[in-house]
Amino acid sequence: MRILVVGAGTMGAGIAQACLAAGHEVSLHDAHEEAVTAARAVIADGLGRAAAKDRLDGRDPDDLLGALRLEGGAAASAAADADVVIEAVAEDAGVKARVWSELGAAAPAGALLSSNTSSLSITGLAATSGRPERFCGLHFFNPVAVLPLVEVVRGEETPEGVMEEAEGFACGLGKTPIRCLDRPGFLVNRLLIPYLNEAANLADEAVAEPAAIDQAMRLGANMPIGPLALADLVGLDVVLAVMESLHEELGDPRYRPAPALRRKVRAGRLGRKSGRGFHDYGGEA
Numbered sequence: 001m002r003i004l005v006v007g008a009g010t011m012g013a014g015i016a017q018a019c020l021a022a023g024h025e026v027s028l029h030d031a032h033e034e035a036v037t038a039a040r041a042v043i044a045d046g047l048g049r050a051a052a053k054d055r056l057d058g059r060d061p062d063d064l065l066g067a068l069r070l071e072g073g074a075a076a077s078a079a080a081d082a083d084v085v086i087e088a089v090a091e092d093a094g095v096k097a098r099v100w101s102e103l104g105a106a107a108p109a110g111a112l113l114s115s116n117t118s119s120l121s122i123t124g125l126a127a128t129s130g131r132p133e134r135f136c137g138l139h140f141f142n143p144v145a146v147l148p149l150v151e152v153v154r155g156e157e158t159p160e161g162v163m164e165e166a167e168g169f170a171c172g173l174g175k176t177p178i179r180c181l182d183r184p185g186f187l188v189n190r191l192l193i194p195y196l197n198e199a200a201n202l203a204d205e206a207v208a209e210p211a212a213i214d215q216a217m218r219l220g221a222n223m224p225i226g227p228l229a230l231a232d233l234v235g236l237d238v239v240l241a242v243m244e245s246l247h248e249e250l251g252d253p254r255y256r257p258a259p260a261l262r263r264k265v266r267a268g269r270l271g272r273k274s275g276r277g278f279h280d281y282g283g284e285a
């Protein structure tokens with residue numbers, strides 16, 4: 001199939017690589033040309049690693065990379081021959097609305113239209129595309145090459161047939177689709193992010209030291225990583241943004257962002273990426 005991935009950042013590059021590895025032709029578009037060039041290098045590296053680990057069924061990574069087309073210019077012109085469109089542009093409602101009003105007008109009638117958004121409404125994006133009857137959420141997880149889950153999100157107007165197409169597509173990528181309704185946080189973030197937030201509340205209340213909170217969940221709940229270390233890995237700004245969105249959309253005080261999160265984000269302590277969050281990684285911030 002011909003897949004158009006719009007947005008060549010962390011997720012777009014990962015999704016494009018997964019599609020190439022499954023034998024699809026992939027067009028990768030970004031508004032910034034340097035992003036597409038950087039993504040190509042990331043994908044080449046990723047396919048090389050997959051080949052070294054014998055995960056490409058003996059296929060040559062260079063041959064697979066040959067099926068990658070880099071698209072500058074307008075996303076709409078790249079959409080004209082797409083069977084599947086996956087949008088993974090920046091998590092900004094205005095940007096996504098502009099992109100979808102163009103893509104919706106340009107994609108072929110039978111194309112499957114999907115967004116990788118983590119926090120915006122699939123129903124809202126589907127409406128901006130003007131093609132809600134072909135639209136669903138395909139929510140991949142980072143890093144795409146490692147994590148097998150894809151949440152297949154049903155918007156208000158998504159028909160059963162589109163859900164089935166999307167599940168079949170995800171299975172073809174070697175992923176495990178799990179369907180859910182279009183509710184804030186879908187499944188994983190609705191469960192995971194409030195858990196990380198509650199760990200931040202515990203740290204704020206000095207119930208235990210951050211290292212002890214993490215160790216307790218590793219040793220007592222068999223978690224592979226403690227919640228504060230995981231929050232640092234995800235980025236405290238991202239955790240805060242998701243909590244704010246859950247709080248606003250669901251209106252329940254139990255989703256109130258932990259004050260410790262706000263303070264750390266204001267101080268520029270965003271976790272691993274800034275060198276410091278709940279734990280110290282030897283950085284400047």
Ligand SMILES: NC(=O)c1ccc[n+]([C@@H]2O[C@H](COP(=O)([O-])OP(=O)(O)OC[C@H]3O[C@@H](n4cnc5c(N)ncnc54)[C@H](O)[C@@H]3O)[C@@H](O)[C@H]2O)c1
Pocket residue numbers: 006007008009010011012029030031032035075088089090091095099116117118119139140141142
């Ligand atoms: N990073 C994660 O862990 C993660 C996980 C799951 C889902 N998501 C979702 O995936 C999407 C992308 O996230 P990311 O982490 O890859 O972001 P990113 O910042 O790494 O990449 C976003 C890309 O979008 C491009 N872009 C911005 N405006 C554009 C436009 N008008 N047209 C085309 N390209 C444009 C940017 O140049 C950038 O390359 C977001 O919706 C995010 O919520 C992210």
